[in-house]
Amino acid sequence: MFDIHPDETFIQKLSDSLDHPEELSSWESFKLAYQASSFQTIPRFDGLLALEHLPHVDFLDHQVDAANKVVHEMNGRAILADEVGLGKTLEAGLILKEYMIRGVAKKVLILTPASLVNQWVQELNEKFYIQAASPRKKQASWKDWEVTVTSIDMAKRESHREEILSIPYDMVIIDEAHKLKNHQTKNYQFVQSLQKTYCLLLTATPIQNKLSDLFNLVSILKPGYLGNLTDFKKKYRYHKDDTKGVEHIHSLVGQLMIRNRRKDTGLNESKRHVVNERLAFTEKESEWYNQLTALKSDHNSFAWLTLEKEICSSREACFMSLKEMAKKMDESKAQKYISLMEQLEQLPHHTKAKRMVELIQQSDxxxxxxxxxxATQFYLQWYLQQHGISSVPFSGKFNKSKRDWMKQLFKNKAQVMVATEAGGEGINLQFCHQMINYDLPWNPMRLEQRIGRIHRFGQEKDIRVYNFAIEGTIEDHIMNMLYEKIEMFKKAVGDLDDILEKIPGGSFDQQLQSILKESDSRGEIDIKLNNLVSYVEYTVNEGRELS
Amino acid sequence: MTSPHFDFVKDFFNTNGCTITEESPSHMNIQLTNAMDEEIMNRPFYWHYMKKMNRQGEPMQLTFTENTDEPGIYLHAGTPKLHTIYETAMKKGKLTRLYEAVDEPQANGALTPWLVVNALLHYRGKQTKDEPVSVGLQLLHGTFVPRMMERISNYAFNMTVSDYTFPMTPIIQLKSAYKRIEGYVENHTSSQNHNWARDSHQQLEQEEQLLQSFYESGDMSEDQFNKEHEQLFKRYRPRIEMEVVNGGLFYLSQQTSQEMLTS
Known part of the structure; x- marks a missing residue:
């Protein structure tokens, strides 16, 4: 039924030592060693011993449940697909710790985006007492390091690749694993050829566009589990309208995926106050805006939308575009634009900027x-400085050390951070509780990612989010059409993620992009957006009837 | 001090010649010796430098606490320093030869040799756990005694023979004695409940089948198949890995030897 592997070395060592009494231990030391080993003995198959080891971390119920399930039911190979901010990293750390305590994970490789490497190393150390190494440019001793955190790009470099592939890892953890959705990429093939006993894939969006994304993730964990890709696609296509087929796939995937949703956990919407602020242009701004509108017919709809969104943001942002446009025009026409630019320079400070300063000044x-x-980012920093408010810039394009530095400055010195993009993954700003979306991205999910920077697990305070929009402009439109409606559906179903991810013909984001690019008029955009929103509504209602 | 970790740490430092400079119900302060500092403080460069400069070096002090409010190292099951101490303790107490301390020898001063082995049985498969075993084997007649550490823990032993006593030479050689202990462990484990192994087998078979059929459908290279197959074995094949924690030769007085067999 089972083999027994005896300890082959002990008795020889004992025989040898008996001839060297100085190597022998006293009765007290012998008893202490025995005691030490009994403290480290794993008394039972089930349960999470890691919890006793980490009394300083307050794990939430769903995190503990997830770890329990992965270790004891899924046997250590799983997709952790909690929504953004529910603590996937904590779950992964807890699972890793459990396997380390149980003595079956010694050699561990963690692959994350380069920007998250430091954060992982730090969290493993502080929260889990796990010492992890990460390679610098030339120094990498993959064979010696027990726990290594690095990026896929670093790992798959020619100088490292062969060595890493030759190491039998007990556990491999891959953060932001949705990047592996395509099985033809080098990254995917690299991960597939890693030697790994246990394996965790972390992603908030297991299905980004297509169900085959999920198929490919599953194949890393359990090749053949969903059949082969061709059959799988066929089956799914046939069963797309047949809920049984889809449910079957869902239940299969459920055996190796954990997906906690915000609504199922302690963190609910009540802690998040969203205020949509509709601001009116001042008289001067309106005048200028009307002049601009008069020139609408000069542009295709996309270029026009860009200008309109820009003037809703700042004079500076719009100025740059106008300048570029004027360069390409013949002189008589350009003259109109140049005079427009001159007037633009005379405009007072932007309505939104004033409102922003007002809000910030009311609070410390x-x-x-x-x-x-x-351009708006620069303007806002300057404008804040004029009011004696300290601020730091942030951009997803900053390199890792600059990001860390800005975050540190924001935490310790500055009152405001002015950011151009969420920087996508990872940056954690829980010490901040107020957010202003100075202008709005088209895709409400992007807004969700922004909010996720401050409204994530461990956030104890309520947070407040202000969304700015200028009345009677495209922004008002985005707010009405996309945000408020979608927010309404969200209240109805709690979670729109997978609906927005699974729209046939491309994700919500892709659909938005193509609507904006391919429409000839504002009217067309409206109609198409309406259709898209109705489609989401339809899917939501369908989902409700089923459940 | 109520926690077992605290008692252990205290014993450990006492045994290893460190001084407890301060102690209250919730904390203690320990002055390390040079040797202990080198052993557990992980500052090899400092000690390397001191030695090179022919200097004495200054060993550190450690404070352990039983709660998080006080400054110092909070002791609980996961404290990293505690785990370093476990490692050190296990390294220092691995092998031994001990003679029972006898104040007034009985009529017969002969001491009976025993091989004592403390081991962990690591159950490996779908799930994992350890089972500690402690076995004594009398090296004259080959009698087994289970839970040996428990039985001898209250007796006193020295590294040298007490006056008026003498150790008898084992009849059973160490190597063959150890073989017998392995046999004993085998017997012991096969008499236990095997559900864990059966579950592991089932899981292994099920996943092997899945992999095999996928491989046959031609969607997987042979290399990848072999790799995956090997991983399935690693994860699920039920096995017990025996790891000796420590062990040694123990010489027991006639009376104590007798008590081992009867208690």
Whole structure:
């Protein structure tokens, strides 16, 4: 039924030592060693011993449940697919710790985006007492390091690749694993060829566009589990309208995927106050805006939308575009634009900027302000400085050390961070509780990612989010059409993620992009957006009837 | 001090010649010796430098606490320093030869040789756990005694023979004695409940089948198949890995030897 592997070395060592009494231990030392080993003995198959080892971390129920399930039911190979901010990293750390305590994970490789390497090393050390190494440019001793955190890009470099592939890892953890959705990429093939006993894939979006994304993730964990890709696609296509087929796939995937949703956990919407602020242009701004509108017919709809969104953000953002446009025009026409630019320079400070300063001055709390435009970012920093408010810039394009530095400055010195993009993954700003979305991205999910920077697990305070929009402009439109409606559906179903991810013909984001690019008029955009929103509504209602 | 970790740490430092400079119900302060500092403080460069400069070096002090409010190292099951201490303790107490301390020898001063082995049985498969075993084997007649550490823990032993006593030479050689202990462990484990192994087998077979059929459908290279197959074995094949924690030769007085067999 089972083999027994005896300890082959002990008795020889004992025989040898008996001839060297100085190597022998006293009765007290012998008893202490025995005691030490009994402290480290794993008394039972089930349960999470890691919890006793980590009394300083308050794990939430769903995190403990997830770890329990992965270790004891899924046998250590799983997709952790909690929504953003529910603590996937904590779950993964807890699972890793459990396997380390149980003595079956010694050699561990963690692959994360480069920007998250430091954060992982730090969290493993502080929260889990796990010492992890991460390679610097030339120094990498993959064979000696027990726990290594690095990026896929670093690992798959020619100088490291062969060595890493030759190491039998007990556990491999891959953060932001949705990047592995395509099985033809080098990254995917690299991960597939790693030697790994246990394996965790972390992603908030297991299905980004297509169900085959999920198929490919599953194949890393359990090749053949969903059949082969061709059959799988066929089956799914046939069963797309047949809920049984889909449910079957879901139940299969459920055996190796954990997906906690915000609504199922302690963290609910009540702790998040969203305020949509509709601001009116001042008279001068309106005048100028009307002049701009008069020139609408000069542009295709996309270019026009860009200008309109820019003037809703700042004079500076719009100025740059106008300048570029004027360069390409013949002189008589350009003249109109140049005079428009001159007037633009005379405009007073932007309505939104004033409102922003007002909000910040009413409070002594920290604020993070998001804008879509670099020019606006510069302007806002300057404007804040004029009011004696300290701020730091942030951009997803900053390199790792600059990001860390800005975060540190924001935490310790500045009151405001003015950011152009969420920087996508990872940056954690829980010490901040107020957010201003100075201008709005098209895709409400992007907004969700921004909010996720401050409204994530461990956030104990309520947070407040201000969304700015200028009345009667495209922004008002985005707010009405996309945000408020979608927010309404969200209240109805709790979670729209997978609906927005699974729309046939591309994700919500892709659909938005193509609507904006391919429409000829504002009217067309409206109609198409309406259709898209109705489609989401339809899917939501369908989902409700089924459940 | 109520926690077992605290008692252990205290014993450990006492045994290893460190001084407890301060102690209250919730904390203690320990002055390390040079040797102990080198052993557990992980500062090899400092000690390397001191030695090179021919200097004495200054060993550190450690404070352990039983709660998080006080400054110092909070002792609980997961404290990293505690785990370093476990490692050190296990390294220092691995092998021994001990003679029972006898104040007034009985009529017969002969001491009976025993091989004592403390081991962990690591159950490996779908799930994992350890079972500690402690076995004594009398090296004259080959009698087994289970839970040996428990039985001898209250007796006193020295590294040298007490006056008026003498150790008898084992009849059973160490190597063959150890073989017998392995046999004993085998018997012991096969008499236990095997559900864990059966579950592991089932899981292994099920996943092997899945992998095999996928491989046959032609969607997987042979290399990848072999790799995956090996991983399935690693994860699920039920096995017990025996790891000796420590062990040694123990010489027991006639009376104590007798008590081992009867208690």
């Amino acid at each position: 709390e920290k604020f993070i302000v998001f804008t879509e435009y670099r």
